[in-house]
Amino acid sequence: MNRLKVRWKSSSIWMQRRKKDQYYRLAKLKGYRSRAAFKLLHLIKRYRFIGRGDFVLDLGAAPGGWSQVLAEIVGGEGYVLGVDLNKIEPLESQRVEFMQLDINSESAISILKAKTQRILDAVVSDVSPNVTGAWDLDHFRQIQLASRSLDIAKALLKHGGNFLVKVFQGSELEDFMKDLKRYFLTVKIVKPPATRPSSAELYILCLNYTGCSDSPAHPQAQD
Known part of the structure:
Protein backbone atom coordinates (compact mmCIF):
# COMPACT_ATOMS: atom_id res chain seq x y z
CA MET A 1 0.00 0.00 0.00
CA GLY A 31 -2.04 22.04 -31.32
CA TYR A 32 1.27 20.18 -31.45
CA ARG A 33 1.17 16.58 -30.29
CA SER A 34 4.31 16.95 -28.17
CA ARG A 35 6.52 19.60 -26.61
CA ALA A 36 9.38 18.10 -28.64
CA ALA A 37 7.97 19.91 -31.67
CA PHE A 38 9.65 23.08 -30.40
CA LYS A 39 13.06 21.40 -30.38
CA LEU A 40 12.86 20.74 -34.10
CA LEU A 41 11.22 24.07 -34.87
CA HIS A 42 14.04 25.96 -33.15
CA LEU A 43 16.76 24.02 -34.97
CA ILE A 44 15.17 24.45 -38.39
CA LYS A 45 14.68 28.18 -37.88
CA ARG A 46 18.26 28.63 -36.69
CA TYR A 47 20.11 26.38 -39.14
CA ARG A 48 17.67 26.27 -42.08
CA PHE A 49 18.55 22.69 -42.97
CA ILE A 50 15.00 21.89 -44.15
CA GLY A 51 12.96 24.11 -46.44
CA ARG A 52 9.85 24.43 -48.56
CA GLY A 53 9.38 21.64 -51.06
CA ASP A 54 11.75 19.23 -49.29
CA PHE A 55 11.13 15.49 -48.99
CA VAL A 56 11.89 14.40 -45.42
CA LEU A 57 12.00 11.14 -43.45
CA ASP A 58 11.05 11.43 -39.75
CA LEU A 59 12.34 8.46 -37.73
CA GLY A 60 10.87 7.82 -34.28
CA ALA A 61 7.96 10.01 -35.27
CA ALA A 62 5.38 9.09 -32.60
CA PRO A 63 3.23 10.81 -31.49
CA GLY A 64 3.68 13.08 -34.53
CA GLY A 65 4.89 16.42 -33.16
CA TRP A 66 7.98 16.59 -35.36
CA SER A 67 5.96 15.58 -38.42
CA GLN A 68 3.55 18.44 -37.73
CA VAL A 69 6.44 20.92 -37.75
CA LEU A 70 7.91 19.35 -40.88
CA ALA A 71 4.56 19.59 -42.67
CA GLU A 72 4.45 23.32 -41.93
CA ILE A 73 8.01 23.83 -43.18
CA VAL A 74 7.91 21.78 -46.41
CA GLY A 75 4.48 23.05 -47.46
CA GLY A 76 2.25 21.70 -50.20
CA GLU A 77 5.11 20.84 -52.55
CA GLY A 78 7.04 18.82 -49.97
CA TYR A 79 6.49 15.42 -48.41
CA VAL A 80 7.01 13.90 -44.96
CA LEU A 81 7.15 10.19 -44.12
CA GLY A 82 6.94 9.53 -40.39
CA VAL A 83 8.13 6.13 -39.18
CA ASP A 84 7.78 4.56 -35.75
CA LEU A 85 7.61 1.18 -34.06
CA ASN A 86 4.21 2.26 -32.71
CA LYS A 87 1.14 3.21 -34.69
CA ILE A 88 0.61 6.97 -35.18
CA GLU A 89 -2.75 8.62 -35.68
CA PRO A 90 -2.91 10.33 -39.11
CA LEU A 91 -2.57 14.08 -39.53
CA GLU A 92 -4.92 16.20 -41.60
CA SER A 93 -2.07 17.20 -43.92
CA GLN A 94 -2.14 15.45 -47.29
CA ARG A 95 1.66 15.68 -47.48
CA VAL A 96 2.35 13.58 -44.37
CA GLU A 97 2.18 9.79 -44.23
CA PHE A 98 2.89 7.53 -41.28
CA MET A 99 4.30 4.01 -41.40
CA GLN A 100 4.59 1.49 -38.56
CA LEU A 101 8.01 -0.12 -38.98
CA ASP A 102 10.89 -1.50 -36.93
CA ILE A 103 13.92 0.36 -38.29
CA ASN A 104 16.19 -2.39 -36.94
CA SER A 105 14.63 -5.02 -39.19
CA GLU A 106 16.78 -6.27 -42.08
CA SER A 107 14.15 -5.20 -44.61
CA ALA A 108 13.63 -1.68 -43.22
CA ILE A 109 15.85 0.14 -45.74
CA SER A 110 14.40 -1.64 -48.76
CA ILE A 111 10.86 -0.97 -47.48
CA LEU A 112 11.63 2.73 -47.03
CA LYS A 113 13.21 2.96 -50.48
CA ALA A 114 10.12 1.40 -52.03
CA LYS A 115 7.86 3.76 -50.11
CA THR A 116 9.68 7.02 -50.87
CA GLN A 117 10.67 6.08 -54.45
CA ARG A 118 13.23 8.89 -54.53
CA ILE A 119 16.23 10.28 -52.72
CA LEU A 120 15.48 12.57 -49.79
CA ASP A 121 16.50 16.09 -48.87
CA ALA A 122 16.71 15.37 -45.14
CA VAL A 123 16.40 12.65 -42.51
CA VAL A 124 15.61 13.48 -38.89
CA SER A 125 15.73 10.95 -36.06
CA ASP A 126 14.26 11.37 -32.58
CA VAL A 127 14.40 7.62 -31.93
CA SER A 128 14.99 6.57 -28.31
CA PRO A 129 15.21 3.23 -26.49
CA ASN A 130 13.02 2.35 -23.54
CA VAL A 131 15.10 3.86 -20.76
CA THR A 132 16.09 1.39 -18.03
CA GLY A 133 17.79 3.79 -15.62
CA ALA A 134 21.11 1.97 -16.12
CA TRP A 135 22.91 4.87 -17.76
CA ASP A 136 25.70 3.01 -19.58
CA LEU A 137 23.18 0.60 -21.07
CA ASP A 138 20.76 3.36 -22.08
CA HIS A 139 23.58 5.36 -23.71
CA PHE A 140 24.85 2.33 -25.62
CA ARG A 141 21.37 1.45 -26.89
CA GLN A 142 20.77 5.06 -27.93
CA ILE A 143 24.02 5.09 -29.94
CA GLN A 144 22.96 1.84 -31.61
CA LEU A 145 19.69 3.46 -32.69
CA ALA A 146 21.50 6.58 -33.85
CA SER A 147 23.88 4.41 -35.89
CA ARG A 148 20.96 2.60 -37.47
CA SER A 149 19.39 5.97 -38.30
CA LEU A 150 22.67 6.92 -39.98
CA ASP A 151 22.58 3.74 -42.06
CA ILE A 152 19.11 4.68 -43.26
CA ALA A 153 20.18 8.26 -43.97
CA LYS A 154 23.14 7.04 -46.05
CA ALA A 155 20.82 4.84 -48.10
CA LEU A 156 18.19 7.51 -48.77
CA LEU A 157 19.81 10.96 -48.67
CA LYS A 158 20.66 12.95 -51.76
CA HIS A 159 24.17 14.31 -52.23
CA GLY A 160 24.19 17.50 -50.15
CA GLY A 161 21.31 16.32 -47.96
CA ASN A 162 21.06 16.89 -44.20
CA PHE A 163 20.68 14.65 -41.14
CA LEU A 164 19.62 15.37 -37.55
CA VAL A 165 19.89 12.65 -34.91
CA LYS A 166 19.31 12.39 -31.17
CA VAL A 167 22.01 10.98 -28.87
CA PHE A 168 22.71 10.73 -25.15
CA GLN A 169 25.94 11.96 -23.61
CA GLY A 170 28.37 9.16 -22.86
CA SER A 171 31.54 7.28 -23.70
CA GLU A 172 30.46 6.16 -27.19
CA LEU A 173 29.58 9.65 -28.42
CA GLU A 174 33.06 10.63 -29.62
CA ASP A 175 33.43 7.57 -31.86
CA PHE A 176 29.96 8.12 -33.29
CA MET A 177 30.87 11.74 -34.08
CA LYS A 178 33.97 10.53 -35.92
CA ASP A 179 31.82 8.18 -37.97
CA LEU A 180 29.44 10.99 -38.92
CA LYS A 181 32.33 13.17 -40.06
CA ARG A 182 33.18 10.60 -42.71
CA TYR A 183 29.91 11.31 -44.49
CA PHE A 184 29.04 14.98 -43.90
CA LEU A 185 30.96 18.21 -44.47
CA THR A 186 29.67 19.79 -41.25
CA VAL A 187 28.88 17.94 -38.02
CA LYS A 188 27.96 19.78 -34.84
CA ILE A 189 26.33 19.10 -31.48
CA VAL A 190 23.24 21.20 -30.79
CA LYS A 191 20.92 21.43 -27.78
CA PRO A 192 17.66 23.31 -28.44
CA PRO A 193 16.16 25.45 -25.64
CA ALA A 194 13.14 23.15 -25.30
CA THR A 195 15.43 20.38 -24.02
CA ARG A 196 14.97 20.07 -20.27
CA PRO A 197 18.01 21.40 -18.34
CA SER A 198 18.42 18.12 -16.46
CA SER A 199 18.42 16.03 -19.64
CA ALA A 200 21.57 14.39 -21.05
CA GLU A 201 19.90 14.41 -24.45
CA LEU A 202 21.75 16.07 -27.33
CA TYR A 203 21.22 16.35 -31.06
CA ILE A 204 23.85 16.11 -33.78
CA LEU A 205 23.24 18.20 -36.89
CA CYS A 206 24.98 16.91 -40.02
CA LEU A 207 25.00 19.09 -43.12
CA ASN A 208 25.93 18.36 -46.75
CA TYR A 209 26.03 14.60 -47.20
CA THR A 210 28.99 13.63 -49.39
CA GLY A 211 28.28 9.96 -49.90
CA CYS A 212 31.95 9.22 -49.16
CA SER A 213 32.40 6.16 -46.99
CA ASP A 214 36.15 5.64 -46.89
CA SER A 215 37.50 9.17 -46.74
CA PRO A 216 38.96 10.61 -43.51
CA ALA A 217 37.03 13.14 -41.46
CA HIS A 218 36.56 16.39 -43.35
CA PRO A 219 38.47 19.41 -42.02
CA GLN A 220 35.24 21.45 -41.99
CA ALA A 221 33.64 19.13 -39.45
CA GLN A 222 33.18 20.69 -36.04
CA ASP A 223 32.06 19.59 -32.58
Whole structure:
Protein backbone atom coordinates (compact mmCIF):
# COMPACT_ATOMS: atom_id res chain seq x y z
CA MET A 1 0.00 0.00 0.00
CA ASN A 2 2.83 2.40 0.88
CA ARG A 3 4.49 1.69 -2.47
CA LEU A 4 1.28 2.62 -4.25
CA LYS A 5 1.16 5.90 -2.34
CA VAL A 6 4.78 6.70 -3.30
CA ARG A 7 4.11 5.92 -6.96
CA TRP A 8 0.95 8.05 -6.96
CA LYS A 9 2.82 10.92 -5.30
CA SER A 10 5.69 10.71 -7.84
CA SER A 11 3.21 10.65 -10.71
CA SER A 12 1.36 13.63 -9.25
CA ILE A 13 4.58 15.65 -8.91
CA TRP A 14 5.54 14.79 -12.51
CA MET A 15 2.13 15.96 -13.76
CA GLN A 16 2.43 19.23 -11.82
CA ARG A 17 5.87 19.92 -13.30
CA ARG A 18 4.59 19.07 -16.75
CA LYS A 19 1.72 21.56 -16.51
CA LYS A 20 4.16 24.29 -15.44
CA ASP A 21 6.44 23.55 -18.42
CA GLN A 22 6.14 26.46 -20.87
CA TYR A 23 6.74 24.22 -23.91
CA TYR A 24 4.09 21.77 -22.76
CA ARG A 25 1.61 24.65 -22.48
CA LEU A 26 2.67 26.08 -25.85
CA ALA A 27 2.26 22.69 -27.49
CA LYS A 28 -1.30 22.48 -26.18
CA LEU A 29 -1.99 26.03 -27.34
CA LYS A 30 -0.65 25.52 -30.87
CA GLY A 31 -2.04 22.04 -31.32
CA TYR A 32 1.27 20.18 -31.45
CA ARG A 33 1.17 16.58 -30.29
CA SER A 34 4.31 16.95 -28.17
CA ARG A 35 6.52 19.60 -26.61
CA ALA A 36 9.38 18.10 -28.64
CA ALA A 37 7.97 19.91 -31.67
CA PHE A 38 9.65 23.08 -30.40
CA LYS A 39 13.06 21.40 -30.38
CA LEU A 40 12.86 20.74 -34.10
CA LEU A 41 11.22 24.07 -34.87
CA HIS A 42 14.04 25.96 -33.15
CA LEU A 43 16.76 24.02 -34.97
CA ILE A 44 15.17 24.45 -38.39
CA LYS A 45 14.68 28.18 -37.88
CA ARG A 46 18.26 28.63 -36.69
CA TYR A 47 20.11 26.38 -39.14
CA ARG A 48 17.67 26.27 -42.08
CA PHE A 49 18.55 22.69 -42.97
CA ILE A 50 15.00 21.89 -44.15
CA GLY A 51 12.96 24.11 -46.44
CA ARG A 52 9.85 24.43 -48.56
CA GLY A 53 9.38 21.64 -51.06
CA ASP A 54 11.75 19.23 -49.29
CA PHE A 55 11.13 15.49 -48.99
CA VAL A 56 11.89 14.40 -45.42
CA LEU A 57 12.00 11.14 -43.45
CA ASP A 58 11.05 11.43 -39.75
CA LEU A 59 12.34 8.46 -37.73
CA GLY A 60 10.87 7.82 -34.28
CA ALA A 61 7.96 10.01 -35.27
CA ALA A 62 5.38 9.09 -32.60
CA PRO A 63 3.23 10.81 -31.49
CA GLY A 64 3.68 13.08 -34.53
CA GLY A 65 4.89 16.42 -33.16
CA TRP A 66 7.98 16.59 -35.36
CA SER A 67 5.96 15.58 -38.42
CA GLN A 68 3.55 18.44 -37.73
CA VAL A 69 6.44 20.92 -37.75
CA LEU A 70 7.91 19.35 -40.88
CA ALA A 71 4.56 19.59 -42.67
CA GLU A 72 4.45 23.32 -41.93
CA ILE A 73 8.01 23.83 -43.18
CA VAL A 74 7.91 21.78 -46.41
CA GLY A 75 4.48 23.05 -47.46
CA GLY A 76 2.25 21.70 -50.20
CA GLU A 77 5.11 20.84 -52.55
CA GLY A 78 7.04 18.82 -49.97
CA TYR A 79 6.49 15.42 -48.41
CA VAL A 80 7.01 13.90 -44.96
CA LEU A 81 7.15 10.19 -44.12
CA GLY A 82 6.94 9.53 -40.39
CA VAL A 83 8.13 6.13 -39.18
CA ASP A 84 7.78 4.56 -35.75
CA LEU A 85 7.61 1.18 -34.06
CA ASN A 86 4.21 2.26 -32.71
CA LYS A 87 1.14 3.21 -34.69
CA ILE A 88 0.61 6.97 -35.18
CA GLU A 89 -2.75 8.62 -35.68
CA PRO A 90 -2.91 10.33 -39.11
CA LEU A 91 -2.57 14.08 -39.53
CA GLU A 92 -4.92 16.20 -41.60
CA SER A 93 -2.07 17.20 -43.92
CA GLN A 94 -2.14 15.45 -47.29
CA ARG A 95 1.66 15.68 -47.48
CA VAL A 96 2.35 13.58 -44.37
CA GLU A 97 2.18 9.79 -44.23
CA PHE A 98 2.89 7.53 -41.28
CA MET A 99 4.30 4.01 -41.40
CA GLN A 100 4.59 1.49 -38.56
CA LEU A 101 8.01 -0.12 -38.98
CA ASP A 102 10.89 -1.50 -36.93
CA ILE A 103 13.92 0.36 -38.29
CA ASN A 104 16.19 -2.39 -36.94
CA SER A 105 14.63 -5.02 -39.19
CA GLU A 106 16.78 -6.27 -42.08
CA SER A 107 14.15 -5.20 -44.61
CA ALA A 108 13.63 -1.68 -43.22
CA ILE A 109 15.85 0.14 -45.74
CA SER A 110 14.40 -1.64 -48.76
CA ILE A 111 10.86 -0.97 -47.48
CA LEU A 112 11.63 2.73 -47.03
CA LYS A 113 13.21 2.96 -50.48
CA ALA A 114 10.12 1.40 -52.03
CA LYS A 115 7.86 3.76 -50.11
CA THR A 116 9.68 7.02 -50.87
CA GLN A 117 10.67 6.08 -54.45
CA ARG A 118 13.23 8.89 -54.53
CA ILE A 119 16.23 10.28 -52.72
CA LEU A 120 15.48 12.57 -49.79
CA ASP A 121 16.50 16.09 -48.87
CA ALA A 122 16.71 15.37 -45.14
CA VAL A 123 16.40 12.65 -42.51
CA VAL A 124 15.61 13.48 -38.89
CA SER A 125 15.73 10.95 -36.06
CA ASP A 126 14.26 11.37 -32.58
CA VAL A 127 14.40 7.62 -31.93
CA SER A 128 14.99 6.57 -28.31
CA PRO A 129 15.21 3.23 -26.49
CA ASN A 130 13.02 2.35 -23.54
CA VAL A 131 15.10 3.86 -20.76
CA THR A 132 16.09 1.39 -18.03
CA GLY A 133 17.79 3.79 -15.62
CA ALA A 134 21.11 1.97 -16.12
CA TRP A 135 22.91 4.87 -17.76
CA ASP A 136 25.70 3.01 -19.58
CA LEU A 137 23.18 0.60 -21.07
CA ASP A 138 20.76 3.36 -22.08
CA HIS A 139 23.58 5.36 -23.71
CA PHE A 140 24.85 2.33 -25.62
CA ARG A 141 21.37 1.45 -26.89
CA GLN A 142 20.77 5.06 -27.93
CA ILE A 143 24.02 5.09 -29.94
CA GLN A 144 22.96 1.84 -31.61
CA LEU A 145 19.69 3.46 -32.69
CA ALA A 146 21.50 6.58 -33.85
CA SER A 147 23.88 4.41 -35.89
CA ARG A 148 20.96 2.60 -37.47
CA SER A 149 19.39 5.97 -38.30
CA LEU A 150 22.67 6.92 -39.98
CA ASP A 151 22.58 3.74 -42.06
CA ILE A 152 19.11 4.68 -43.26
CA ALA A 153 20.18 8.26 -43.97
CA LYS A 154 23.14 7.04 -46.05
CA ALA A 155 20.82 4.84 -48.10
CA LEU A 156 18.19 7.51 -48.77
CA LEU A 157 19.81 10.96 -48.67
CA LYS A 158 20.66 12.95 -51.76
CA HIS A 159 24.17 14.31 -52.23
CA GLY A 160 24.19 17.50 -50.15
CA GLY A 161 21.31 16.32 -47.96
CA ASN A 162 21.06 16.89 -44.20
CA PHE A 163 20.68 14.65 -41.14
CA LEU A 164 19.62 15.37 -37.55
CA VAL A 165 19.89 12.65 -34.91
CA LYS A 166 19.31 12.39 -31.17
CA VAL A 167 22.01 10.98 -28.87
CA PHE A 168 22.71 10.73 -25.15
CA GLN A 169 25.94 11.96 -23.61
CA GLY A 170 28.37 9.16 -22.86
CA SER A 171 31.54 7.28 -23.70
CA GLU A 172 30.46 6.16 -27.19
CA LEU A 173 29.58 9.65 -28.42
CA GLU A 174 33.06 10.63 -29.62
CA ASP A 175 33.43 7.57 -31.86
CA PHE A 176 29.96 8.12 -33.29
CA MET A 177 30.87 11.74 -34.08
CA LYS A 178 33.97 10.53 -35.92
CA ASP A 179 31.82 8.18 -37.97
CA LEU A 180 29.44 10.99 -38.92
CA LYS A 181 32.33 13.17 -40.06
CA ARG A 182 33.18 10.60 -42.71
CA TYR A 183 29.91 11.31 -44.49
CA PHE A 184 29.04 14.98 -43.90
CA LEU A 185 30.96 18.21 -44.47
CA THR A 186 29.67 19.79 -41.25
CA VAL A 187 28.88 17.94 -38.02
CA LYS A 188 27.96 19.78 -34.84
CA ILE A 189 26.33 19.10 -31.48
CA VAL A 190 23.24 21.20 -30.79
CA LYS A 191 20.92 21.43 -27.78
CA PRO A 192 17.66 23.31 -28.44
CA PRO A 193 16.16 25.45 -25.64
CA ALA A 194 13.14 23.15 -25.30
CA THR A 195 15.43 20.38 -24.02
CA ARG A 196 14.97 20.07 -20.27
CA PRO A 197 18.01 21.40 -18.34
CA SER A 198 18.42 18.12 -16.46
CA SER A 199 18.42 16.03 -19.64
CA ALA A 200 21.57 14.39 -21.05
CA GLU A 201 19.90 14.41 -24.45
CA LEU A 202 21.75 16.07 -27.33
CA TYR A 203 21.22 16.35 -31.06
CA ILE A 204 23.85 16.11 -33.78
CA LEU A 205 23.24 18.20 -36.89
CA CYS A 206 24.98 16.91 -40.02
CA LEU A 207 25.00 19.09 -43.12
CA ASN A 208 25.93 18.36 -46.75
CA TYR A 209 26.03 14.60 -47.20
CA THR A 210 28.99 13.63 -49.39
CA GLY A 211 28.28 9.96 -49.90
CA CYS A 212 31.95 9.22 -49.16
CA SER A 213 32.40 6.16 -46.99
CA ASP A 214 36.15 5.64 -46.89
CA SER A 215 37.50 9.17 -46.74
CA PRO A 216 38.96 10.61 -43.51
CA ALA A 217 37.03 13.14 -41.46
CA HIS A 218 36.56 16.39 -43.35
CA PRO A 219 38.47 19.41 -42.02
CA GLN A 220 35.24 21.45 -41.99
CA ALA A 221 33.64 19.13 -39.45
CA GLN A 222 33.18 20.69 -36.04
CA ASP A 223 32.06 19.59 -32.58
